[in-house]
Amino acid sequence: MSAMTAAAEDLDLSVLPPDYRAAFEALQATAARAAELEEIVKRLEHLVAELNQVVHGKKSEKLSEDDRQLAFEDLETAVAEAREQKQTEAPGDDTPKRKRIARRNRGNLPEGLPRIERVIEPDSLDCPCGCGQMHKIGEDRSERLDIVPAQCRVIVTVRPKYACRTCTDGVTQAPTPPWLIEGGLPTEGAIAHVLVSKYADHLPVYRQSQILARSGIDIHRSTLADWVGVAAFHLGPVVDRLAEHLKTSTKLFMDETTAPVLDPGRGQTKTGYLWALARDDRAWGGDDPPGVVYFYAPDRRGENAEKFLKGFNGILQLDGYQGYNRLTRPDRKGGDPILVAHCWAHARRKLKEVFDRDGSEIAAEGLLRIAEFYAVEADIRGIAPGQRLSARKARTAPLVAAFGDWLQAQRKRVSAKSRLGEKLAYIHRHWDGLQTFLHDGRVEIDSNPVENLVRPIALNRKNALFAGHDEGGKAWGRIASLIETAKINGVEPFAYLKATLEAIANAHPQNRIDELLPWNVKPSS
Template structure:
């Protein structure tokens, strides 16, 4: 921490006293700014790494990070300006360097050349010659550009006869006779389901650009797009259900209930494939199914035709999938989630610092350390490593678990958590027998997060049908994202292809992982 020096002004000549006072004020201001900067950096580290941050959700941590970073940037500008006034250019120069970044080569460049006022040599020798140049680049952002596509179809007729008029046919549109191009529809879809901007906010943004489009008009575009995209999403679901292993999770999706003037609880169920951790050849994907509730029969319906291993959390509604009476296929094998087991113990440890919970967390951490070592290698290698290294640790954990359960009341908070782990013990060991199975369900939980973000921004779906469209379009957008495909480019191309009558027999070409952007 910087301390302001104490100076006896009486010892300074009167002529210099004003200059010294001004410098002392600047030093005091710099001291105050530096102290605030140190405080903000401390708060930032605490939000990201402190114990309290573990109680925050990912979104809350990101929000804290953003706000603290904004405040820190403001302080740095203050400090740079004061430092520049004192004549020290070092700090200002180093602080500005880290904001340069790397601008992609694919971005269009608009050059502006700044010439000197005169090219005549000061000595009178004549016109100077160019010997080099300095170049600098800055990022420029142009707000959303609205434009009107005017389609002209000339009519032609013969001057010598009356056999008819020739005119090129109108090009097909997704919404015939409507205002939007397919690019406009794609923009609205991405804004709503990827950037989490409700339609009424999009309407306000467009109004600022001079275009008055009511949200009801935008809703009409979204509904029609959702209808045309349904076959693509259905085909995506078929591809996923042909897999040997999938993830599944569910989250609430509140729906407006006009009869009661409030909202009711709907659900979006995520069915996902992600074989990248073991080098699987099938591309990752996710489909969101809308349902009015969380009953296990919904999962049974959505999984019709799937007979592999399902990675899930501990929700009891999935139990019906493992029984011979399962509808839609043979009993499936479930793999339960060690992250959920860890979370149960973490809740107890955070509340009362339980040594037993701490020991359980330490043991589970050993499993995850091994998983980090074997990530990315083949299923056979993963299976061998797990059987050699992890299986003895899991067996020891099982013995430890039963010993603790004999000592602790099942009705206590810790006892309930240990019972949860005991009840899912078979499913928690599935990953030891199959190198393709993950240790936890985190892959699909990460795919649920965009749904929760949209829920926070939109508050609720306006109708049950809104949940269906929500799930359908989010399926394509999130599958694009995990395959490294730009969602807007994909949706624009796909909607255009559908408008042009893309054949149903070639629908696989419209799946996100098969999209090839035009040059």
């Protein structure tokens, strides 16, 4: 309680003259508002401190990317609420004031968006001096984003029939336009919307059915699922061609992630896998566009990787999963032995796990040594492969050699059965692959690009829980391949899928299928 409030309780205001009493009450109200603002400021300071902890604090490394984004959203929402409260409850007179415009990320309103102008005229154009009507000398314009919930509409196709009044030679009528689902309910745009909602926005079809029902449109989830299946079938050749295109490269990434699948025979789920095969040469200015294909397999056996990579010869960047070892053998099926580039991010992660748990000084030193490699990579990102290779030979190779000596020395000191010993042994087992990036400027230091492309699969897995069947897992991988490839090429997925499905419905020639690859399609606005 403030001193003024305490004094006010002891003071009998009724003995004061009216003017003094009103002034004292106004002073009390101002003091109360100031106290409220002080509490708001304290709350803001606390929220900003928490936000900084999420962004910069050590604990942020323990959060997944999705967890961090959720933390950002909720904390930023709370900060905005507190700021608005502070703005609204600021002491002062009752005169309406123009709110300060936030300078942080106001968003972007593209020129192509439809604009509806609302002109607000003054109540009167008569000059206050009585000398006549005022003339327009300018105007102020302000733009705000308005959102109308997704609008469903019905496309009515009318085909008039014509006949001759004189003869009876027949009736003429235009043919029905080609549809992806002949005689079906959806347009290609409706199908594309369901695909993007399911595989890009992670909305299972039963939730989409519920959303449509709120607009008065009763479409059962089984019908939506049927649309997805038809689209997956027709998009299959495009995905197959995308995979062929990727495998003509001489350097690719590969990773795998779980894809839970319902096992009807047991009434529960089993663990399937989506194997991501990706190309991303943007870090060194490669000419080939980036792309990714997700192959579904019911298990994680290495023979699946061998099958998916049939026809590929070159360098494969991946983690330390031993199932890939068969790809390096002379008797590899489907191509020459593959040269493996292992991932320093995984090596670092092993040491980080030990350091976070035990505070190991050996793990801490290993982390500092690896950080020196990444400092060089940050300097050479985006330059030509030859320049990257020269910089690595001059700056990184001595650091890696020193790390190798340090690694062997620590393995002699540490028990092989200890937690740290196991992590050091992991790095030792993959030592040759960890040095591949020192001999080719196109190779990355880690496989993070493909790990980023696996993340949307994990998001869909969390929302959809599981695929209903192995065939559903294949459709999942097929459509996700096109959506994610479109996204990393800067192509809007809905516009791409709509244009591609329309082209397929119009019997796009098989010998021109490359025109339907995501980086080649130019959807109309």
